[in-house]
Amino acid sequence: MVYLNENVYLSITLIILSIIVFIESSKLPNIDAQFPRLISISLFIAGVILMMSSLRMKAQERKKKYNYWRAVTIVVGLILYILILRWLGYLLSTGLLVTYVISTLGYHKRKQIIIIATVVTIVFYLIFKLVLNVPLPMMGIFVGE
């Protein structure tokens, strides 16, 4: 099966993005809209040039296969981390995050993973909270949120 050049899809995305930005800019006061409008026009032109140069290239058979499911899993893990951070606090959430990422990448020595996650989280906590005085999130139930 033959696929269109990926750059064609990119150029379509850029053209749509430039149109959206141009439309959104029209809702702004005139003086604030000038720079975004100029940028959106530039992006539109660049998108059109990219499309023209991409269509001239032959459609290629896709040789690369993207194995992006692990990447998606890690992104989902980070989204969950953002959601639970406020409730579980820094120590527990980050420990779980480290465990999750290492396991997702295929490291299967469970005891080692738990030790590594614990040590890493505590070390970072000490550096950021105690040495650099960064107020890291506490567990939500203690803060009363």
Place this chain on the structure above:
Amino acid sequence: MLNCILMAFTQIFKLHCFLGLFFGVTVGLVVGAIPGINDSITMAVLIPVTFGMDPEIALLILVGIYCSACYGGSIPAILLKIPGTASSVVTTIDGHAMALKGESGEAIGISTYSSVFGGLTSSLVLMFFAPFLANQALRFGPPENFCLAVLGMATVAGMAGKSLLKNLIAGILALMISTIGMSPQTGFPRFCFGNVYLFDGIPFVPALIGFFGITSVLELSETIIKDEVPSIRLPKVKSIFLNKKLIKRLLPTWLISSGIGNIIGAIPGAGMVMAVFMAYSQAVSRNKDKKFGTGVPEGVAAPEAANNAVVASSMVPLLSLGIPGNSTSALFLGALMIQGLRPGPLLFKDHPDLAYLMIVGFFVANILMGPIGLAMGKFLVNILPKIPRKVLSGIIVAICATGAFAMNNSIFGISIMLIFGVLGYVLNKLEIPYSPIILGMILGPMMERNLWQSLILSQGSPLIFLERPLSLSLLILALILFFTPFFTLFKSKAKREKNRNI
């Protein structure tokens, strides 16, 4: 003046002063190497602590941190492809490529030597040319600053990458991202969609952490299957020191990049990142026979010499005129005021001992930075490859998330890190470089703000940029830098056609 400098040298080698400087350099190296933590945060935390100290020790600690933090950022940039500080962004390009070829020791060595060279030149500039440079820096008004930003963006065209058009697209996307937030003209929120966290624009450091840290982990997740993939071969211990041949080869790059760093550093508001990109662009233009992005030593030497050259020269406007050159030197303003000192011409008159002690401190800190940095680099270069990459990735994600949070003490920073991590991953798939995006995010606001201020000054006439000699020169230089890669490409295409016809 020479008497004061000699007395300062005598003072700095007293035990309490030397230990303060040594402590500052070590702390700076460590915090510079941690993504999300930089010299500004560390100094902001330590300034209140220094209130109770002797002014000499307090100032020397801060000098040490400032000098070594931007060099410290190059270590994770080379070993992990994550810049520890924004000024090490460009070092990741060739630095990490060298590490993947098994030359991580050499890359650390080049970074160290380059940083020391750049730092020493800027401390000499600060020592002998501060008043002259400060007067020149005052000639930069809004039109000159706008043209300087345009010059910075013009380097995008020449950056390493497969496609000129994609470099330009990346630059335009960056300018688009930079319009998010309150407008510099009226303060009206643009493209914030009601989110108050976006009023100040996209937070830069979390975006940077996402682009490098999270993107590298996402990319690694594709390639790791069952067995461990060693990515950095163990180097030979001796390769961390540079041989005479390599030093001779890199000397022109060090000189030119340090010059760029010194000039840009002395201009208030110009910033270290601009100097770094311009130095890299210069190195690419001068070394057309080398393929940058594949582990070229000049690709590490240029940005590292430039970023350390900015350090002491950014103190030029502060010490001479009382005007901070960047956010870090603004912290020095606070530190001096806490100690009851007022920077400016009177500092040299009323407290010459402290003024020259600071200046000499920059010089000695850069010398100290060399052996401490090499020792730390050698330690990390030997330790890191022994850690399984899967485990290292988990640690990287944790430190990235913590660093992204620490910038503004906000979970929103982690969200930005994630968004830009995914964006970086997608951009890599589409072969769009993200170095231009990083540069554009910094220069976009500077460009827009100075454009409007210039048009207000000229009552709407764009001729102001052509009427002032300095801004005209910068514009001409920008045009040359922008069109040179197109000209080179056209010339090589014509040559290929000619050879085909023959």
